[in-house]
């Protein structure tokens with residue numbers, strides 16, 4: 001940035017290519033790596049200032065902004081005022097500890113999410129040392145040669161030098177959403193930035209065409225860099241679940257606050273001294289506040305995101321984690337997601353009939369053979385690269401195009417050679433919407449257009465067909481029959497044609513061509529996809545195929561994968577255009593295969609599904625898929641094959657482009673939500689038990705059975721360990737065998753609310769019974785309180801086992817499937833035993849050792865919660881089975 005040559009102030013638009021190269025000290029074949037490194041050392045990385053991560057202090061303060069914490073702060077003040085310094089100290093300590101744990105957890109979660117985002121950092125295609133490379137955009141330097149194609153976000157400010165039908169959406173900079181046509185000619189000085197149509201600016205989006213340009217400015221020196229502050233968009237990372245949790249916490253705080261006041265009033269009315277009742281009210285508040293919830297919740301969510309990433313699904317927007325569990329329909333692309341996108345040409349069809357390729361039976365072809373002409377056109381109207389090295393044929397480019405080069409090469413048509421013979425003059429690049437590509441070439445003083453594309457498109461351009469013995473009038477129907485026969489075998493069919501440029505008219509919509517032949521290529525289904533689709537179905541999720549490919553090919557692959565039957569209906573883009581909204585809403589129920597669709601059709605299908613109440617996940621990779629990705633509840637983009645635009649519009653990115661990963665993400669989404677639910681249930685039951693203990697003791701006019709410090713110990717230390725461990729639950733075997741969770745269903749289901757009351761009552765009754773018994777036997781309040789606290793701790797160690805499944809018996813889940821939890825249970829009990837014997841904890845918690853007999857009584861009483869919840873589960877399972885609901889066995 002020290003040199004003016006590297007600044008955007010420079011009038012790059014007024015120069016011709018040679019002058020630009022001079023000024024940038026670069027050349028057509030790009031910089032060398034060493035030069036690039038040296039430049040980066042001067043100008044810095046090509047990055048706009050990053051959104052700084054939240055500071056440590058912000059995260060720390062965040063820990064104190066919960067209504068639950070406010071309650072505890074009030075409790076500290078009240079206990080201080082009462083002169084209960086030990087209790088006040090303990091509450092303060094717990095607050096600090098809570099903040100510290102929350103702080104580290106939140107920070108770790110933040111970091112791991114950031115690290116995952118890094119995976120998605122933007123890339124750029126450059127030419128360096130004469131070769132094409134894919135590098136991280138931040139490594140670009142002025143002087144680099146960058147290649148653009150549709151769907152790419154421009155990685156730096158470029159002066160364009162060659163291009164093909166390039167259009168760029170510059171709305172980011174200008175607010176104008178109509179794409180700008182670009183060109184490479186020099187412009188006059190004094191033209192405003194927005195009108196410099198031979199430049200491409202950082203952050204804008206290529207909507208069509210291809211181009212090559214020199215980087216003239218990077219990072220903050222770019223046009224975007226100077227306005228970066230204004231365009232920076234801060235993603236809100238708060239999920240619906242988080243919002244619900246906040247509301248939940250507020251409700252709890254409110255209930256707790258009111259109960260504490262009621263308790264206080266009740267006690268006073270019964271004639272208890274005010275100071276005792278203050279203490280009781282504080283104890284109640286402390287007991288009922290689920291202090292551990294925010295932490296366990298953060299852990300569960302972060303774990304979910306991490307587990308998904310391990311299974312190749314990177315979450316861009318956190319709400320997706322939750323929504324995945326409610327997804328009812330997945331609309332998937334075919335090529336590359338359901339199939340391998342590794343194409344091989346299997347068959348050739350020409351006027352001579354069909355020929356099998358790749359079995360070695362085809363001998364070298366003579367020059368007039370239409371099969372040879374078909375292969376030749378496949379090579380010439382082709383953007384991929386193939387060159388011979390010592391290791392054989394090296395290829396690069398789109399798999400469809402590469403397949404054509406490989407087939408030709410195997411049959412003696414060497415791409416490198418014929419491309420030299422037929423010099424390229426102009427290219428019509430492939431765009432999905434156009435469904436064909438072309439190339440104008442010069443050969444023996446003749447200018448020829450070569451075309452390849454979807455058969456329907458290409459046949460319409462032709463009036464003749466090439467045969468061994470010259471040309472004939474084309475029989476379009478015969479060609480279509482042949483194409484359909486190939487497609488029915490699941491082959492992707494492309495047609496080739498050629499003709500003298502003088503006769504074709506408009507290159508964008510050519511006519512008067514000679515039809516050459518068809519090439520059918522096989523793109524095998526990806527391993528595991530069929531199983532994943534069966535899995536989705538078992539999970540109550542419908543899978544749809546939404547593809548740009550031919551209807552018959554689409555149906556053949558869909559049948560192979562189990563998406564639809566061989567004779568199932570297929571809707572094509574053209575047919576979709578004829579349906580009104582209501583008809584489409586009706587059809588989406590029965591049609592699972594959509595073929596020859598354009599991106600706007602995909603959007604229409606998504607909308608129709610949503611109107612029918614479905615929760616839709618949809619995949620997309622092209623520029624124009626962005627609206628569908630945004631409209632769907634879960635937009636899924638491809639990490640490898642997709643465009644920048646699609647990735648940015650998506651909620652989730654698949655790092656392996658594989659459908660199987662969507663299935664995996666759904667599973668992890670459900671597991672994560674389940675875990676949040678389990679943790680919440682566990683903590684709620686603890687709160688319910690503690691509230692009941694204190695409330696009933698007050699009603700019975702017994703001395704306070706549990707002190708605030710003891711309740712905090714229970715909530716934070718012994719339970720704190722277990723609730724976080726519960727967030728590590730591996731997921732129940734049936735998560736993928738039950739229907740999607742209704743979206744409106746809360747974090748805690750009705751069953752769990754009812755069970756909270758049940759478990760709370762059982763635990764409170766057991767605790768009070770033992771407390772009263774000890775008090776009557778010994779008259780020693782400290783001892784009775786010790787027993788009460790220990791009883792609750794042991795109750796919780798049993799109850800956490802109950803919380804591992806909503807429906808399944810605790811005995812049917814291996815304790816070893818969540819070793820964290822097993823460890824946490826053991827540790828919680830060990831800590832409790834330790835607390836009874838250590839002088840320090842004895843003093844702070846006001847507890848004392850108890851003898852073996854008391855332990856036996858405690859364990860026996862505490863196990864009742866296991867029995868009670870087991871009976872409840874069995875009863876509900878039976879009830880559900882009798883109702884015949886599918887939830888009987890699956891949920």
Ligand code: ATP
Pocket residue numbers: 333334335336398400401430432433435436437452453454455493494546547548549550
């Ligand atoms: P999906 O939408 O499932 O990824 P797709 O890859 O077939 O399927 P597009 O890439 O939009 O979808 O292709 C649409 C059609 O255009 C193809 O079915 C084919 O007929 C034609 N086509 C695809 N690639 C090329 C290409 N490189 N050159 C010419 N025509 C092509």
